[in-house]
Amino acid sequence: MEKSKQIQIGLLALVAILLALNLGGVFNGFGGGDSDKTSVREQARENLAVNSGNAAAASTPAANANAAANTPEVPTGPTTTIEFTESTFDFGTIDEGEKVSHVYKFKNTGSEPLIIKDAKGSCGCTVPQWPKEPIAVGETGEMLVEFNSKGKSGAQNKRVTITANTNPGQTFINIKGEVIKDPNAAPAAAPAAKVQ
Numbered sequence: 001m002e003k004s005k006q007i008q009i010g011l012l013a014l015v016a017i018l019l020a021l022n023l024g025g026v027f028n029g030f031g032g033g034d035s036d037k038t039s040v041r042e043q044a045r046e047n048l049a050v051n052s053g054n055a056a057a058a059s060t061p062a063a064n065a066n067a068a069a070n071t072p073e074v075p076t077g078p079t080t081t082i083e084f085t086e087s088t089f090d091f092g093t094i095d096e097g098e099k100v101s102h103v104y105k106f107k108n109t110g111s112e113p114l115i116i117k118d119a120k121g122s123c124g125c126t127v128p129q130w131p132k133e134p135i136a137v138g139e140t141g142e143m144l145v146e147f148n149s150k151g152k153s154g155a156q157n158k159r160v161t162i163t164a165n166t167n168p169g170q171t172f173i174n175i176k177g178e179v180i181k182d183p184n185a186a187p188a189a190a191p192a193a194k195v196q
Helices: 002-032 040-058 061-070
Strands: 082-084 088-095 099-108 116-121 126-129 140-148 154-164 170-180
Touching: 082 170, 088 099, 099 170, 116 126, 116 140, 126 154, 140 154, 140 170
Parallel strands: 088 170
Antiparallel strands: 082 099, 099 140, 116 154, 126 140, 154 170
């Protein structure tokens, strides 16, 4: 019985030492240590780009293929907030085959640099272009979205999904309008009859 108490006391002392070492490292990161050490927040910022690129490498090849095909990876690390001046743009009525573009303005309203990892349209006819460099706190940016109406007709409502270091990790903007079918366009060819 006496030996088990000694073991317990020894283990508790070891845990206390490990905790003290870990807490000391955290407090040093907040300015209590050497001046050349970076803060925990700065380390997280530096790791933001590294972690978002390396996290997929830790999973299996099959999981990597599925993740890449389905959803872009949300950056890890400190998060911020993004605010668009408008989330939906109505381009009105256009003729089939016309292209329409619109610039969506946004602002980093959080307390960390904004990093847009990806932006994707709901179909290949909607193509966004976004800034690749981080947007500083309080700064603004622009995202150009182009809609190509070729092969489209009727009411259109397309969504752009923006993946960034925001909470939540995805933000949505929309472009909508009406596409008038070209009356001179050749009718779609009927499927060829099967010969038996």
